[in-house]
Amino acid sequence: MATPRDTPASRRVRANGDGTVYQRKDGRWEAAGYVLAPGNTRRRVRVYGTTRKEALAKLTEKIATSNRGLPIPSAQGSVTAYLTYWLENVAVHHLRENTHTRYTAVARLYLIPGLGRKKLARLTAKDVRTWLNRLRTTCQCCARSLDTARDQRLCCAAGRCCSKRLSPLTLTYVHSVLKSALEHAVCEEEIPRNVARNVRTGTPRPRRFEPLTAEEAREFLAAASGHRLQPLFELALHTGLRKGELLGLRWEDLDLAGGTASIRRTLQRTNSGGLTALPTKTKSSERRIALPTPCLRSLEQHRDRQLKERKAAGTGWKDNGYVFTRPDGAPIEGATLTRHFNTLLHRARLRRIRFHDLRHSAATLLLEQGVELVVIKELLGHAHIGVTATVYAHVRLRLQRDAIDLLSSALRTPAATASQPDDGDDSPLCAAPVR
Structure with missing residues (x-):
């Protein structure tokens, strides 16, 4: 009687669940077996190879993957x-x-x-x-x-x-x-x-931006003085609000008596709805911020001006409740705001920057004034403080260098300190406990 060892490899009986392996008429080997499929079902799959060993190895791999609880792909399309x-x-x-x-x-x-x-x-x-x-x-x-x-x-x-x-x-x-x-x-x-x-694509370098310096910011605000949208530009430079957030502000969002503004929406143009009020960029972008005193005064004057424009327009006034509108009450396009912004830059003889760089300018100037990073994160509406730290890493590095220079001055040698002229008015140095 023939033993399993004497049986040819192609005719050996495989265990239940191991599938079958046989040679096709075209000479290739085919292995078939049941594996786990989506929906906690089982499906019969077929694999092919030039040798029995190759076909068996492919089937064994699929069965092993199935035994680990991973269903086989069901997507047959492109x-x-x-x-x-x-x-x-x-x-x-x-x-x-x-x-x-x-x-x-x-x-x-x-x-x-x-x-x-x-x-x-x-x-x-x-x-x-x-x-x-x-x-x-x-x-x-x-x-x-x-x-x-x-x-x-x-x-x-x-x-x-x-x-x-x-x-x-x-x-x-x-x-x-x-x-x-x-x-x-x-x-x-x-x-x-x-x-x-x-697959890793590498971390791209962040887009470089050139925020306004304190002197340039003052020149820009001077050029915007008297402009119809002066309060908008002041808000952008004092609070770092995005363009859509500024255009989406409504009077009901402002508490001029309390000096706060609630950011609830953003105004953007879409292909289907045109100029539409949408939710803020992220959940963290929906926030309440404090308004500086100069902005409060400008907003009060802007409200009085808008009331006069409303009376002048009469029935042609398009009431949307927005703070910043066209003379007929219609909302302002983002492209229109950009044109006004570029005109003011040219009037102030400043370099060409994006409107979004006003947001970067506000954050940079706050950092240079020593404001905590977490406060700037809340003001800008970033989802995570890591975003704020990454975007303004170059500013923090400059501030660190200034701090290290201060420490170096404090740690100068006594000889260097003694070389400085002494007018005799200062009290003698004494040791102080370090906390």
């Missing part, structure tokens, strides 16, 4: 199909409209052209890393055929590449969109793990 599903059915309900628009643009310009044809279940960290490296070194004029649409060819169509590559910040943003999409695929048990998280 990355393009899943990105389309995620943007249209998931992200649209969890993201703000402008953020969803940016995510859609990232998927259309970078994710789908680079990874769209790959199967979602077969996407690997190596695929993501290769795609990011190619995206980092590819000229976008060439990749997106931007030069062919120009009247005057400047790049590839003219025979010379302008090397317009993505910035590190943009590359990190593109990578984060992919991670968000794959993270939801993991939550829906479409794939076992988020392979994009295993």
